[in-house]
Amino acid sequence: MAPNIPCKKSRTSCVFLVLLSSVLCIVTTSAELQRFEHPTKEDGSLSFLVLGDWGRRGEFNQSEVAFQMGRVGEKLDIDLVVSTGDNFYDNGLSSEHDTAFEESFTKIYTQKSLLKQWYSILGNHDYRGDAEAQLSPLLRKIDSRWLCLRSFIVDAELADILFVDTTPFVNMYFTSTEDHTYDWRGIPSRKAYIQTLLKDVELALKMSSAKWKIVVGHHAIRSIGHHGDTQELIKHLLPILQANDVDFYMNGHDHCLEHISDIKSGIQFLTSGAGSKAWRGDMKNEEGLNKQGQRVNFFYDGQGFMSVQLNPTRAEIAFYDVFGNVIHSWTTSKLLHLIM
Template structure:
């Protein structure tokens, strides 16, 4: 009788657990740690896919040089992977013209982890998520939202596009592929729930969130208020170290000591000269209105990030520190 009662109680709690949606549905994957000291190095580029034009090829060349110097483990793309309207299908030659034929340096023959930007949603989203592209170029990995673990770092990739109200109410004559996003409110609610759950259960030394749209930015698009209202509280509550994004075609670092740092790397091709909005100079550590990219080198005690322009010149570098935890 006691065994039956115990079993019934356990079953009841399991049912509540599953029905309440307490299990995250975010795909999880791991990138192996290859360096003997456990450190991690990677590049971040966004808003790039223009078939080599608008200095995309020059940025790619410098990425290759820096990638070799740092012995990078992988590359992160923060969206707007293919202009102007994403891919038409998984056989769209824009994939090779904007990706495979551009990022050819030996150091860039590493895994690319990508999220979608608003321009990608103007095309066939499923094409970018397709295994067909991975078969064409093994480096390509793109999902809407997922979790990537690599040693002492966990990355939480977030699909920020459905948060933006104007894409649904005032699409500016653009057609977006919302085929598997609707109903929108449920999609966003589930995503926020899963993200919060994954960050809370993370035991990683460093926690980085990656999305396309900016939360704090002095760039052309300005802050994405929907993310300020819905995503920022999760970052703050869970003490996320970095929020990394693109969308604004610039290089940017905004942050205050002891808080989440906001890093924009949207200079992969076309940039917007002289397009900057007012921001507190105490927080705005860098604003560069040209092409370029960013590198990060992570150890157990430090996260170092460097911004480079289209010629490979260092524009800005900064770091975060963690105190060693003695067990």
């Protein structure tokens, strides 16, 4: 809707101004991702948990992981939870009335510390069902914690968390003869969708003045797990992240926990896709990845999750197993620039 502009000039001038304001409104909003503000703590810090590939009605240790998340979440006084996709197995939700939503989410993550806002994106398994059901406002009425969109930004003051819909990038979902169908109703033109999304991501990162820049996608950019690297993301998304000083890329898809460093740019690739069923012993060639300018710091092929603690000068990442034990941690610091 065009803004209401007071006008004392001629009718022609008024019409021109209204049309101009409409055009300006379209120009300024058409290339912007929806943004949600999330406050930090009073001391300016932010903490959250990251979980992926989880929704199995409590099975495959999903309930055990959820219990430990609640315990760690209370200890860290978390502010929110990030879901990296594949929220409901095996084939997403059948509709917005699917009981799997409550049986795999509401009735599983019940501890007090997890009763915070959950920010979620779609994974490839979610696209196998009614993808738009997970985007429906009706689910937020069932459980107000739930917020799932294709791509969006969480503005958490000291951190911008940019969620990117990575499934449409992957060629095999459009060309494979495997016995799966995907819900592409919201993506009438794949090429146009990807081009617009990449422009939106680049613009958002360039304009960001946040101390920490975080990008979340379902598919790994770098991984030594079952699926390995996602070549389409290496080609199209990674150069944008490298050019815009992104600190962390967080993903699921591989059912494991990983920490891989991009030596050239400093991006940390963090996989947290172990929310339920894990793939024991399924690991690709670590030496091959190390030769590509990456450094594998940690790989774990069991269930678990990740925590992130941020303040203006320090970030601490920790990975936990199904028993709540810290099995890998890593910290980094940034200089605090003071204006004199």
